[in-house]
Amino acid sequence: MLKAEAFPAPEVTEVTLHATEFTSICPRTGQPDFGSVVIRYRPRRRCLESKALKYYLWSFRNEGAFCESLAARIADDIVFAVNPEWVRVEVHQNIRGGIAIVAAAERGKPQR
Numbered sequence: 001m002l003k004a005e006a007f008p009a010p011e012v013t014e015v016t017l018h019a020t021e022f023t024s025i026c027p028r029t030g031q032p033d034f035g036s037v038v039i040r041y042r043p044r045r046r047c048l049e050s051k052a053l054k055y056y057l058w059s060f061r062n063e064g065a066f067c068e069s070l071a072a073r074i075a076d077d078i079v080f081a082v083n084p085e086w087v088r089v090e091v092h093q094n095i096r097g098g099i100a101i102v103a104a105a106e107r108g109k110p111q112r
Contacts, residue, residue, distance in 0.1 A: 006081065012043065017048065086109055088105070
């Protein structure tokens with residue numbers, strides 16, 4: 001669970017965080033999966049603190065989970081932590097076995 005370490009949101013319309021060194025474990029093979037995570041959100045009252053996010057993402061290093069499940073879980077945890085107007089989480093899994101995966105989860109509706 002993402003610790004609710006946050007700070008008051010300044011007047012910004014969107015925040016994008018790109019974690020380029022994301023790892024988890026394949027639940028079928030036990031092999032490491034490498035990739036990145038892109039988080040875009042529109043803050044309501046609070047913004048995610050990047051150091052807390054880094055430690056949260058590191059927690060997946062020893063956890064077996066599919067890429068698709070990770071995107072959904074991270075999005076849900078961000079909603080719980082800072083209650084943004086909307087959030088989109090993309091988990092980009094590097095090529096393994098000739099296949100790269102990008103899974104996305106959205107919560108709320110972006111205002112365009």
